[in-house]
Amino acid sequence: MGLYQRCRRLRFPGLHACGLHTAAVPTPPHWLVERLGYFEELWTAQVKRLASMAQEEQRTIKISLPGGQKVDAVAWKTTPYQLAQQISSNLADTAVAAQVNGEPYDLERPLETDADLRFLTFNSAQGKAVFWHSSTHVLGAAAEQLLGAVLCQGPSTECGFYHDFFLGKERTVKGSELPVLERICQDLAAAAQPFRRLEASQAQLRQLFKDNPFKLRLIEEKVTGPTATVYGCGMLVDLCRGPHLRHTGQIGGLKLLSAEYTRRGFSEVKTPTLFSTKLWELSGHWKHYREDMFALQPPGLDRPSSSQSDHSASPATDTLALKPMNCPAHCLMFAHRPRSWRELPLRLADFGALHRAEASGSLGGLTRLRCFQQDDAHIFCAPDQLQAEIRGCLDFLYSVYTILGFSFHMALSTRPSGFLGEPCLWDQAEQVLQQALEEFGAPWDLNPGDGAFYGPKIDVHVRDALGRPHQCGTIQLDFQLPLRFDLQYKGQSGALERPVLIHRAVLGSVERMLGVLAESCGGKWPLWLSPFQVVVIPVGTEQEEYAREAQQSLQAAGLVGDLDADSGLTLSRRIRRAQLAHYNFQFVVGQREQSKRTVNIRTRDNRRLGEWDLAEAVQRLLELQDTRIPNAEEIF
Incomplete structure (x- = not known):
């Protein structure tokens, strides 16, 4: 029995009664309960309608599979997931969505006509988009249940996803709420809630989202046909083209990365970002990922170009x-x-x-x-x-x-x-x-x-x-x-x-x-761009004068040359300080170097390049700088 069915039986006494260990989660708001009830009515009617169509037609359709194989299926009954199971259990486990005649398609959506069928996995860009977009719905569900959020937009990006939602003019996400929000997302994923695709008329859409002005605006401006699709997942009902994963259990773990606040007109948009990980594990690198946040824009507006502005005004106005x-x-x-x-x-x-x-x-x-x-x-x-x-x-x-x-x-x-x-x-x-x-x-x-x-x-x-x-x-x-x-x-x-x-x-x-x-x-600039190219470090006070001459030689050649003659620190501490500051090179000068007018060279990665004539070392640095070599420390 799914999360929704258990909540429904208990008349929505809060998620705690549904088996989720989130005692701080309040009882779902009335508009969420009402929306979900209406969705269930429409969903029941759609299931009956599809079953009736399948029974009446009992029509066999031809499906072309990858590799040229063709199989029979039953219209309005056979799903891409069932065919994936027939091909191999591995494909059924790794597929995130399908393509039917080149168009994205839910794995659990019955096939309707003869079709060319392909399967999308996380290895493709389209598969990643499906995976992360489904993860967005989990975040939206958690925000509605915990915060009473009014959902705005929740797109996938090239490398993850985020969700914008509205909490009112004064309301913000408290720091104490973030771990709870993350835990709800994890619990919703673990509950393996199915994604259910519903086709609804414009009147039904307006009734479903009568309490969400953002969705009503989308319906008014973007829904041009007689119907549009809505997806239900657990307690979430959202206007969406899809497709989606079969269920939230395919998502795995989710990690809250950030919450940012943006303003559009009078309204604030709270944007928590999570990262879902089941199919993308890069040795922990994903934990450090930060997706850029953008303010919610009116539907239909293009993203601002980084080069051009709107020239629709007159030339005089443009300026x-x-x-x-x-x-x-x-x-x-x-x-x-x-x-x-x-x-x-x-x-x-x-x-x-x-x-x-x-x-x-x-x-x-x-x-x-x-x-x-x-x-x-x-x-x-x-x-x-x-x-x-x-x-x-x-x-x-x-x-x-x-x-x-x-x-x-x-x-x-x-x-x-x-x-x-x-x-x-x-x-x-x-x-x-x-x-x-x-x-x-x-x-x-x-x-x-x-x-x-x-x-x-x-x-x-x-x-x-x-x-x-x-x-x-x-x-x-x-x-x-x-x-x-x-x-x-x-x-x-x-x-x-x-x-x-x-x-x-x-x-x-x-x-x-x-x-x-x-x-x-990462702070390690190439020599030709570096603000910290060379630091000269005298071993003792006796070599300080010669160190200043070396510094002046660097500066006269147009290089950035600094001096660290801090007598309060040992030589090794000063060398370490220079390396932590990412100086590309350190010129160490002691008694031997002073007498021979040489420098002992080290790199910021503590490679020891040995003793060089001062003039030759400066000339070599100039050559490396002028050629804009990215790894001057390695090929010095």
């Missing part, structure tokens, strides 16, 4: 907007005098400060700020120059990211539904970007409909030390700003022609890239 960019200024610079085809491509760059009105709860370290700098560049070129310029941008990007030691992944975002301009221009621009990506040779994904309203774009994503993705660089085509600023140049034929604008940012937000780079380095 005064809350999110000003360099684009209008560079357009004005292009337009301030007549231009000729001989000047193209015209490339303008600006590292000026930019501003965005970010919500307070969405700010985070260096990765999301209200004021930031961007290596913003705009290239005005003729249409026949686009291919070469895009390739040049990609080569530049590759050069910079390689030097920084980042691997990166690119995505081509194409025409959105609310685009501006002529479709033929969009088709041409998308073909240019796709051809450039194919010639470049690096892996890339297609994001249909995710382009900016003014043109398609290539977004560049890097991962930090914890595997979190960050969108940094971008290459975007823009036909609208040249049109709206009436940008023109005299072509070779003498006629006036309109340029194409390329927005290009390699680092994106300089602060964000610095934050990602800092985490990637």
Whole structure:
């Protein structure tokens, strides 16, 4: 008997009576009880309807399995999970969902027609999304039961999941409640509650979620057909497309990582984050994972681009907007005098400060700020120059990211539904970007409909030390700003022609890239970037004068050279202090080194490189710095 059935029999006397050891959990709120009762009525009716359809039709359907095998199944009765059991017990245990004719599908949802059937496991990106999205529902259920939370959104991410919910203007999650919340999640997972998929009409949806304004808004704006799907799991009922795991027991352990508070208008959103672990165990690394939190945005809004703001206002208004960019200024610079085809491509760059009105709860370290700098560049070129310029941008990007030691992944975002301009221009621009990506040779994904309203774009994503993705660089085509600023140049034929604008940012937000780079380095900066390159350490006071000469030699060469002549500490303590501060190198000078004008070199990892002539050591450091080698300590 499941958790819900036991609660129902006891008329919801709280989770403690359901066998969960959470005495601090209050009796479920009345609206949750009412919603669950209505869901059960609809669920019972759906079960009867499907059973009747299966009985009446008794129709055999053909199912194509992986490997080309074809089997018979019964319409409205046979499920993908039953077929997985027939194939192998291992597949039945590891499958998290199915694909039916290429579409995601619940394992326990009966098959309806002839179909091509594939199985998703946690090894695929789609399988991970199903696994973590199911884990999100467990967190939502715990928040409703413990906190009386009004659920907002709870998506999976590339590396985990989080949930936004509303507790009221003044209510916050107390520190003492976090262990209880985590324990409820663990108990719900252990209870192996099934995920039940219900198709409901719009009227039924509004009745189910009459006490949740966030869901009502989603229903109004997103549910365009006669029905939409709802999933029940234990006491949770949530509007969701699915698919989901068969039951919560497949999730395993969940660990609460953080709770952040964000503000949107008058309302606060409390966002606890958990991490589920049964299928992803990386030697304990997951315990240190921290997923970035974002403020809840109105449904249907795209995520803010890290490069472009909304140019839907007039050019004069753009320069005064809350999110000003360099684009209008560079357009004005292009337009301030007549231009000729001989000047193209015209490339303008600006590292000026930019501003965005970010919500307070969405700010985070260096990765999301209200004021930031961007290596913003705009290239005005003729249409026949686009291919070469895009390739040049990609080569530049590759050069910079390689030097920084980042691997990166690119995505081509194409025409959105609310685009501006002529479709033929969009088709041409998308073909240019796709051809450039194919010639470049690096892996890339297609994001249909995710382009900016003014043109398609290539977004560049890097991962930090914890595997979190960050969108940094971008290459975007823009036909609208040249049109709206009436940008023109005299072509070779003498006629006036309109340029194409390329927005290009390699680092994106300089602060964000610095934050990602800092985490990637973990304090151990490569020599060419390090703020602590060399420290000179005299053995005794007699060598202090020579140590200062060595320091001056480093500084004269343009290197960062410090001196640690603290007589209150032993030599070994000073060496250890330098290594803990991550100085790339330590120059130790004693009586022998002073007499021979040499230095004894150690690295921050305590590798002993031996005695070097001072001038030669400085020259070697310059060579390593100029070549931007990431491991200068190893190859010195």
